[in-house]
Amino acid sequence: MKFLFKTDYEDDIRLFPHSGYLWTYGTLLVLIAAAPFVLSSYLISQLVFVSIYAIVGVALLILTGFTGQASLGHAAFLAIGAYTTAYLQQFGVPFPVYFLTAGLLTGIIGAIVGFPALRLHGIYLVIATISFALIVEEILARWESVTHGNEGLRVKTIQMLGTTVPRDSAGFYYLCMGVLIVVILGAINLLRSPTGRAFVAIRDSETAAKSMGINVSLYKVKSFAISAAITGLAGCLFAHKLTFISPEMFTLQLSIEFIMVILIGGAFSLHGAVLGAIFIVMVDPFLTFLKDDIPGAIANFSMLMGAGAERAAAIEKSTAAVASANGLKGAIYGFLIMAFILFEPLGLYGRWLKIKLFFQLFPLYKRATFKRQKIYVKSERNR
Amino acid sequence: MLDFVQQLVSGIALGCVYGLIALGFVLIYKATEVVNFAQGDLMMLGGFFAFTFIGILGLNYWIGFFAAVVAMAAFGMLAERLVVRPILGYPQFTIVMATIGLGFFLRSVAGMIWGTDDLKIDTPFSQGVLRLGGLVLAHDKLSVIAATLLLCLLLYLFFNKTTLGTAMRASSENMLAAYYMGIPVKRVVAIVWAISAAVATAAGVLLAPITFIHSNVGLVLGLKAFPAAVLGGFGSIPGALVGGVLIGVIESMAGFYLPQGWKDVAPYIVLLAVLLLKPEGIFGLHVRKKV
Known part of the structure; x- marks a missing residue:
């Protein structure tokens, strides 16, 4: 077992705590880069879906896992990203512009949703996000001048740097993986910044966070906006992958699938989002x-x-x-x-940690290390 | 004017349907502060049970009804024992997710067993129509209204007047304290799930002539019952009824007076507005915040 000797705060928040990490992630990067040459096109296509689900998983993790605000409405954010893409494409807007616009617009809508959500917590927030998603679904079906209603919209292939990137090409796969990697790095950076620390503080205790001088409302809205923006980016890729979008694709079931991604992966780590995405796909x-x-x-x-x-x-x-x-x-x-x-309950990543710890501590591992703390329910009404 | 009254009455009838389902939410919430997302699916399963007893085995309507209620009460206890009890006392969202999973599972399995066609039960209320002046009201809708009122009254008395009801309220306020006071919290939770499944079955059977029985009926109506429960204040039994009726009336008015599409969204817009302006609902308890 490797012990890290930390001498200052920088050691604590370093991206790669020791050289072993560089090797592991370097190898992973090489494998990802080599995949299109080795795997069949069907598997590559599945990997594209994995990366899209993982991007949404990371987004949901920032909101639900780290800020503690449960959301069952992320399919709606995905839909907004996807429809922005399809709509802007009609006017010949280039890919990088509408890709970023999809993220930005979804982020703004996320912030708008975040404001009313400030007053809600727990189960009320879940219900509110479900209603938001249902309303968005209905708007998409009815706002025919923009969304073409239930007929849906076609999405053209990406035009970038003078070449086309078809949805089942290696180029599209690299694009999705690239976005995923950037999003994950961004999330890691976010979480080790003051903003990320504030998110975690809010999750653990709102009252304590408030008394430490954290502006709870501001950070909750930020968390909603960031999460929605990332989901919007995923929505753009999703639209390109499917080449056709219609309102009935963005149902409650999709939102539940996204929650499953972080539930199965393990709710408190970015590794979990990727593992969960692989599992669901x-x-x-x-x-x-x-x-x-x-x-x-x-x-x-x-x-x-x-x-x-x-x-x-x-x-x-x-x-x-x-x-x-x-x-x-x-x-x-x-x-x-x-x-x-x-x-x-700790998901796939939790299982991996358990196995790792078992070998690191070999004869001394005990099950109780990962036992959940039981809390007894007190009325939420008195919160 | 007659149109308006007719819309109002059919809205009330529809609202009682939502109220009946919302009652199930409220029951479980009142006793355990858990929202059971599988409530609609329990209702759907109750309907299928009744169909099996009445339609396939050919029992008398009332005997079949009773058998379905008893069977579903047992099923509710079983579901509680297998899915909810092991995670009782963990964060709310965990339990909510577990009930979402349960709902998914029940819906698919029911679809596999009973098929995906709309099923029907012959009831004593199927044919008749009540005419009042120019108003027309079918007997099956009247039966829903009557049953909702009756169940509301019974459950209200149960929660406020009986020892068991008090024990349920106590265990929702503070589980550990209730346990110290000698309340068998686990058994209380099991009983409340049984009652809630029984109420859901009553809803499912009474709705059978109106909405028919198919595997998605629970999801559709369950999602509509949320606004009802929230509007009434999640922990209040009369609130579920009032909230249900309000949502039903709003929905049928929106369907009649507003352009197409508003009918399906109106309940959720109302829900969001209520959550923003008065999150504790109409009958909700207003509790001062403690630190």
């Missing part, structure tokens, strides 16, 4: 695998176990029926949410 390929391969495999297995051909065919048919049932994705999502909350 992989649910779809897993379902396809379930549909295509599992029924046959089970039938073969039952033949091996001595079942007749007729019986095996029946088994294959019934498993196929379950595996291709309509609601299977919802059931898996629901199950995942419950399972992670009940059994792995």
Whole structure:
């Protein structure tokens, strides 16, 4: 186990605490850069979705994980980013301009949402953000002069530096990964700055933060704006990836998927956002695998176990029926949410930390290190 | 004028539907300060249970109704035991997420078991129509109004007059203190989930002739019941009824007098306005802030 000897405050907030970090992240960077040459185009396309989900995950983490303001309305911010992109494109605005405008505009709307949210906390905030998302969804469906209503909008491919960047090219993959890396670095920098420290202070205790001289309202609005702006950037990439957007893509379910990203990844670390994004995006390929391969495999297995051909065919048919049932994705999502909350509250990154600590402390690891502190519910009404 | 009154009456009928679902939210909130996002899905499941008992097994309507309520009360206890109890006492948002997960799960599984078609139950209220002057009111809507009023009254008395009701209020105020006073907090929570699931089932069965039973009915109506619960003040039983009726009337008025599209959004705009201006709702408790 490596002990860091810190002699001043700079050591505490350094981006790479020791050379090991440089090696790890350097290797990761090389792997990311090499991926388009090695992996199939399907996997690259999945990785693009991973990066988009991870960007939203980081955004949500800043708001929910670090400032403690739960939001179930991030699909609406994504939609605003995506629609800004599609709308501005019609007037021949170049990519860098509308990309940044998408972020800026969403950020402004985020700040506007943040103001009313100041008076709310806990469950009321969740309900308010849900209503905000539902209202935005309805506006997108009705404001036909701009959004074309339920017909949706087409998104043209990116034109940049005289070349086109199609949505399934390696260039687009590098673009998304680049944005993700910039966003993550930005988030790390934000979190070690006074603003980030103020966010965490607000999460841990609003009263304590206030008495330390932190302007709670200002920082909450800032957190909303930053989170929304990053989501808006992701929305621009999302629109380009899908090439077609319509209001029914940005539903409550998408907001819940984003919450799942940080829930599954681990709610208090940026690593978690990326891990969670990988996990959520992989649910779809897993379902396809379930549909295509599992029924046959089970039938073969039952033949091996001595079942007749007729019986095996029946088994294959019934498993196929379950595996291709309509609601299977919802059931898996629901199950995942419950399972992670009940059994792995620190998420995938928490599991990785546990495994790492187990080997670092080898015979001395004890389970209780990561035990959650139980707090007994006191009425929120008296807050 | 007659149009206005007809809209008002049908708004009230619709509002009672929301009120009935909001009652379930309020019950669980009142006893545990948890908002159960799966409430609408419990209602949906109750409807499917009743369909199974009445439509498939061919039981008498009232016996089937009763059986569904009992079965769902047991199911509510089971859900509480498996999903909520292990995380009782952790931050609110954790529990909220768990109930969202539960809702997802129930919706999909119900869709797999009972299919995705709209199902119907034959009820004694299905056909009749009440005429008052120029007003027309279907019996099934009247049954919802009557049941909502009755349940509100019963639950209000239960919470304010019985020992168990007082224990529930105590455990929501301060779980640890309630525990010290000898209240079996865990059992109280289990019971409140059972009651809430039973109320949801009553809603589901009474709504069956109006909205039909399908796996998404809970999500759609559940989201509309939130504004009702918030408007009434989240912890108040009469508030749920009043909030529900207000939302119902606003929705049907917006549908009649405003351009298309406002009908679906109006409840949420009202909700946001209420949260901004008077977050404790109409009947909410006003408590001074302690540091």
